[in-house]
Amino acid sequence: DFSPRGGDRKVEGYQAWSKEMIDLADTLPVQEGGRVKPFSTYAGFTMLRLHGARSMKVEGDSGPVKIGPTALLLDCFFRPELAVKLPTFRVDNSAVLEAVGLKTGAKRDRYSYEDLESGVDRLNELARSFAEIDQKDRDPMQNELLDLADNVRLFVSLVNHFAFARSPIEMKDGANPGQATDITAVMSVSPVIREERDKALAAKKPMPQHITDLMRQVASLAEYADTGLIVLPPGDAKETSWHSAGREIMDVVEGGAPDPQASITEIQQMENLVRAEPGGESSFRPLFAAWRDGIVKRAEARGEYRAVPMEARYNRMDWFLKALVCYILGTLAMAVMYFAELGFGARRVARLCRFGVWGFVVAGLVMSVVAIATRCMIMQRPPVGNLYDTIIFIATASVVFLLVFEWFTRRGFALALAPVAGMAMILLSRMFEVGDAKDHMDPLVAVLASNFWLTIHVITITLGYAGGLLTALFGAIYILLRGLGLDAGSADLRRMLTRATYGCVCLTLFLSLTGTVLGGIWANYSWGRFWGWDPKENGALLIVLWNLAVLHARMGGIIREWGLHLAAVFGSTIVVFSWWHVNFLNVGLHTYGFTSGKGVIWMIYLVVALFLAFGFVARELERRRARAS
Numbered sequence: 001d002f003s004p005r006g007g008d009r010k011v012e013g014y015q016a017w018s019k020e021m022i023d024l025a026d027t028l029p030v031q032e033g034g035r036v037k038p039f040s041t042y043a044g045f046t047m048l049r050l051h052g053a054r055s056m057k058v059e060g061d062s063g064p065v066k067i068g069p070t071a072l073l074l075d076c077f078f079r080p081e082l083a084v085k086l087p088t089f090r091v092d093n094s095a096v097l098e099a100v101g102l103k104t105g106a107k108r109d110r111y112s113y114e115d116l117e118s119g120v121d122r123l124n125e126l127a128r129s130f131a132e133i134d135q136k137d138r139d140p141m142q143n144e145l146l147d148l149a150d151n152v153r154l155f156v157s158l159v160n161h162f163a164f165a166r167s168p169i170e171m172k173d174g175a176n177p178g179q180a181t182d183i184t185a186v187m188s189v190s191p192v193i194r195e196e197r198d199k200a201l202a203a204k205k206p207m208p209q210h211i212t213d214l215m216r217q218v219a220s221l222a223e224y225a226d227t228g229l230i231v232l233p234p235g236d237a238k239e240t241s242w243h244s245a246g247r248e249i250m251d252v253v254e255g256g257a258p259d260p261q262a263s264i265t266e267i268q269q270m271e272n273l274v275r276a277e278p279g280g281e282s283s284f285r286p287l288f289a290a291w292r293d294g295i296v297k298r299a300e301a302r303g304e305y306r307a308v309p310m311e312a313r314y315n316r317m318d319w320f321l322k323a324l325v326c327y328i329l330g331t332l333a334m335a336v337m338y339f340a341e342l343g344f345g346a347r348r349v350a351r352l353c354r355f356g357v358w359g360f361v362v363a364g365l366v367m368s369v370v371a372i373a374t375r376c377m378i379m380q381r382p383p384v385g386n387l388y389d390t391i392i393f394i395a396t397a398s399v400v401f402l403l404v405f406e407w408f409t410r411r412g413f414a415l416a417l418a419p420v421a422g423m424a425m426i427l428l429s430r431m432f433e434v435g436d437a438k439d440h441m442d443p444l445v446a447v448l449a450s451n452f453w454l455t456i457h458v459i460t461i462t463l464g465y466a467g468g469l470l471t472a473l474f475g476a477i478y479i480l481l482r483g484l485g486l487d488a489g490s491a492d493l494r495r496m497l498t499r500a501t502y503g504c505v506c507l508t509l510f511l512s513l514t515g516t517v518l519g520g521i522w523a524n525y526s527w528g529r530f531w532g533w534d535p536k537e538n539g540a541l542l543i544v545l546w547n548l549a550v551l552h553a554r555m556g557g558i559i560r561e562w563g564l565h566l567a568a569v570f571g572s573t574i575v576v577f578s579w580w581h582v583n584f585l586n587v588g589l590h591t592y593g594f595t596s597g598k599g600v601i602w603m604i605y606l607v608v609a610l611f612l613a614f615g616f617v618a619r620e621l622e623r624r625r626a627r628a629s
Contacts, residue, residue: 009112011085014060017071021285025070026312028292029299031230031242033442036304038312041439043069046158049437050151051110052090073158077229078277078284080159084113089151096145099126113155123149161228164221164249164267165274169214184268186218187252187260194255218253222246232266233298235259245270269294307378311441314378319371320392323364324426330360330419338416354412361399361418368396368422379441382454384462387583388432388440393459395425397466401507411496417473453522461515461540467508468543468575474501475568476611478561483618498561501568502554508571509547516540535585539578546574562619569611576604 017025026040047054047069056067067075067086075083087110091097094104097111100119105111116123127149130142138146168180186193193211200207226246233242235258243251248266251257273291277284299305337353340346372383372392379385384393398421406414433440478497481487487494519540520530531537550567553559559567581601 008057008059008064009085009087010059011082012061014058014065014082014085015062015281016060016065016067017074018281018285021074021281021288022068022070024285024289024292025074026315027296027309028231029233029295029305029308033439035441035443036242036299036308037439037441038308038315039073040070040312040315041441043073044315045437045439046154047072048434050088050090050155052434056087056110058086076155076158077161078274083155083159084117087112087115088155089113089116089148091144091148093141093144095141096148099141099145113152113159116152120152123152157224157228160224161245162270162274163224164245165271167221169217169221171210171214182268182271183218183221183249184264184271186214187249187264187267190253190255190260193253215253218249222249222253225249231295233295233302233304235262237302307380310374311378314371314374317371319367319374320426320429323367323371324423324430326360326364326367327419327423327426330357330364331423333357333360334416334419337412354415357415357419361403361415361422364419364422365396365399365403368392368399368426372396375441381444381451382459384458385444385454386440387580388429388436390462390465390579391425391429391432393462394466394469395422395429397463398422398425398470401466401470405500409496409500413496414500417477421470421473450522450526453518453525457515457518457522460511460518464508464511464515464540464543465575465579467504467511468547468571471501471504471508471568472572472575472608474504475565475571478565479569479611479615479618482562482622483614494561498564501565505547505550505554505564505568505571509544509551512540512543512547516544535582536578539574539582542574543571543578546571562615566612566615566619569608569615573605573608576601 026038028039029036030039030042031037032042044054051072054069056072058065058067072083072086072088075086089111090108091111092108094107094109097104097116097119100122102116102119123145127146130138130146133142135143164183169183169186171179171181193214196211197207200211223246226244228244230242230244232244232248245267248257248263252260252263257263269287269291273284273287276287296305299308333353333356337350337357340353341350375389376383384390399418402414402418402421406412406418474497478494478501481497482494516537519537523532523537524530546567550559550564550571553567554564584601
């Protein structure tokens with residue numbers, strides 16, 4: 001969680017859902033983003049979008065309660081009176097709330113719907129006016145306000161999804177004035193309602209007012225239930241889109257349902273489920289289990305439940321978080337190892353720490369591999385298909401490359417870098433996931449839907465990115481050690497780092513060139529041309545040309561050790577541009593990534609520029625000292 005935290009909010013009447021209830025709900029299949037997934041996945045990314053984290057803490061009746069994604073969405077659907085009190089909305093700029101006339105806390109804070117409710121009308125009004133401004137012309141506050149307005153609309157749709165089960169239909173006909181009924185009762189008599197409507201149309205008379213009022217209420221409730229929770233598998237095996245409760249209601253009322261009685265039974269089951277919740281979990285959970293089991297059976301019959309339990313386990317295990325912990329521990333063990341050996345000469349402690357580094361790094365690597373393999377089995381495709389996939393894949397590949405290098409050199413240098421590289425890349429992946437708040441296992445765009453080309457082109461080019469970043473890492477370490485005098489003038493250490501950097505340049509060139517040629521063949525197959533000067537293609541070509549230039553300059557004696565490492569560090573900007581920056585350009589056929597957060601890119605470029613400036617200054621000072629002596 002890279003977002004602000006306030007004190008735990010007191011929510012009167014809040015009781016935590018039991019673990020059994022959460023486990024039950026986690027594996028409820030829902031359709032969203034073009035695929036069937038577990039409720040836990042849908043809830044996780046919804047909470048990330050609204051809250052900026054996958055957990056929140058509140059003070060309930062029995063003390064502190066940690067609310068996860070599944071619990072939050074259960075609250076929204078079945079306990080809306082409590083959900084509106086939870087600090088659900090993350091606001092990074094208090095000026096947004098000031099603009100709609102609301103009191104604010106800290107500049108970055110979280111708020112409940114109750115906190116925002118009095119300003120929602122003004123929020124939507126401003127959002128409509130800001131939406132007319134071109135995105136590139138909006139300031140950060142306007143974009144933040146638009147995001148908040150979207151999140152509030154999403155939240156309102158969630159808490160009102162089952163409004164049809166809570167809000168009775170008011171009968172306004174002369175025979176039963178003021179009487180109320182359930183929506184399923186209206187669905188049951190929908191043939192009579194349609195007959196009355198058709199008679200009025202045939203006679204060219206206005207529809208009876210009580211029929212008009214009835215249909216208006218039904219349509220309003222069905223509209224709330226038409227989005228959010230798409231959880232009903234259709235009876236027709238050829239139909240790929242699942243149904244919402246709202247669609248089932250309107251299909252019956254308008255006469256389009258193939259089996260009206262089955263739809264009425266389905267909606268009645270939801271009514272019973274919602275109305276059981278006030279009686280406590282003891283009465284609610286058995287009904288929820290029966291409802292879920294029915295949906296699971298239908299999903300299994302359609303062959304769409306295969307990956308749901310596996311994905312729910314993947315969500316619970318959170319393998320990448322565990323890998324991150326291992327890499328952090330490995331980094332700490334590495335620091336103790338060098339401190340013990342260089343600071344105190346405690347070789348036994350250093351040796352034990354070395355084993356610890358190996359253990360933590362290998363454990364983190366195994367967890368990362370398990371996570372990526374599980375994602376492949378869930379998605380039924382190779383491991384790299386979007387920007388998030390590339391981050392975790394590069395993290396894993398970098399650690400593998402460094403461990404292989406360590407196995408051959410036995411110098412401890414690559415081993416020391418492995419946990420740092422793994423930790424940095426997994427932290428980046430988690431930051432990206434929080435900022436993007438989208439499910440990265442959803443189906444790919446049509447042009448990428450080829451497992452063969454995803455395997456041989458995308459994996460190869462992504463390994464090239466990993467090689468390029470490792471090249472820059474070795475170069476940066478060389479510049480720091482030599483520039484600060486930490487290498488004690490060791491020619492052996494400098495030679496080892498230079499060989500490592502040179503080898504990584506060769507590896508990057510081979511992988512990038514191979515991946516670029518394979519990409520051209522795929523482009524010719526998919527788009528009818530081998531090369532189109534697309535920004536992504538140009539970026540890949542730049543990586544190839546830069547590494548060729550570095551190799552030729554090194555072989556020709558134009559650059560020596562300092563020059564090779566400075567060139568390696570500069571090469572990272574080309575890799576970052578090709579891998580990451582082209583997604584911001586919104587140009588070309590390869591723009592599959594996100595379009596916000598450009599500041600991170602410029603920060604990376606700034607860090608590289610500072611490294612280069614430091615390197616050039618250090619080299620010049622070294623030359624002056626050499627001439628003076």
